[in-house]
């Protein structure tokens with residue numbers, strides 16, 4: 200009989216791997232705060248740029264500081280010509296996460312971080328341009344259009360939708376994009392952020408930290424789950440079919456993407472927020488299928504496994520209702536989490552010791568090499 204998988208302690212779970220002043224996750228089994236503010240409060244009252252400023256600088260901006268920060272990001276939305284050429288050469292069937300990872304890496308050559316005094320400029324540049332990268336590549340590879348990477352949208356969330364769809368987004372769409380970018384911005388020592396911190400601890404440059412983090416975020420156990428959740432929801436035609444299908448999947452011990460969490464035990468506080476906005480969007484677009492199917496999956500998971508939707512699950516239908524193609528879901532997560540990654544890189548650099556844990560050795564005893572002609 201196969202040995203049961205040992206979960207306790209595996210995946211570094213429960214071990215404190217460093218300090219942060221950026222964020223608390225699941226302190227009492229639930230709850231998420233950025234620099235002391237509840238994420239639900241931030242999502243209700245702020246735009247994404249306010250939250251980016253908070254994470255980078257420690258305090259919420261006043262109106263003047265926010266205007267200056269938005270103007271700073273505005274000037275950096277456009278892409279260098281060389282990067283546009285690279286994006287034009289990327290295959291149309293490339294995964295957009297490969298595209299954005301490559302774009303981060305290319306920027307490391309075009310506008311390198313020569314010393315750490317440039318870190319805030321480089322971080323803001325990446326945050327400002329990431330939505331343009333995705334929209335430029337998508338519109339060129341899927342319609343041959345070389346779009347203008349500037350828009351007069353005040354927020355990066357609105358800017359992304361304007362570039363992607365070639366039209367002014369509605370107020371509701373802009374609000375939901377801002378909420379989404381806020382919810383995804385930061386999450387303590389998750390896998391992709393930890394990747395960035397490990398890289399930063401070698402005193403590497405910020406582009407290397409971020410490029411590695413994109414690779415970690417891509418996996419379906421992490422950010423890739425929002426795409427996988429969409430694929431799951433679209434498999435079914437009715438809530439009843441979804442329930443039946445889920446029961447079969449659970450019996451076959453399949454993983455249901457968009458459910459469960461490494462830290463939260465009761466619920467993911469981001470879920471209640473994005474679920475509410477997904478419902479508003481469903482009502483606005485007249486959806487009678489995807490949202491009810493999502494709810495049926497949600498209810499079945501709780502009833503059968505006591506597993507709750509994480510941040511990714513209702514993001515799937517929310518993005519879909521805004522006409523965003525599924526492969527762009529995880530890259531939007533990148534556009535937001537860039538802020539968290541870069542904030543952690545700064546924090547690591549400010550009090551650094553190279554991250555180098557030890558391993559428990561479980562290989563063969565020491566032995567002698569047998570010369571090759573005797574093996």
Ligand SMILES: CC(=O)SCCNC(=O)CCNC(=O)[C@H](O)C(C)(C)COP(=O)(O)OP(=O)(O)OC[C@H]1O[C@@H](n2cnc3c(N)ncnc32)[C@H](O)[C@@H]1OP(=O)(O)O
Pocket residue numbers: 204206419420421422424453454455456457458459460461462506509510511
């Ligand atoms: C924004 C984000 O990155 S949120 C996370 C997004 N990821 C997903 O939605 C992927 C689906 N979920 C999962 O795979 C997991 O719940 C993770 C990766 C998020 C957390 O993993 P862990 O910390 O190991 O979870 P936990 O200890 O609670 O679960 C252990 C067992 O519960 C069960 N379980 C947990 N989540 C699920 C799920 N979504 N579907 C089915 N069973 C599950 C499994 O039996 C799992 O053991 P296994 O990994 O050997 O199959």
Ligand SMILES: O=C([O-])CC(=O)C(=O)O
Pocket residue numbers: 383385386388389390421461462509510
């Ligand atoms: O914290 C985690 O393990 C995953 C997560 O929810 C996130 O990164 O937003």
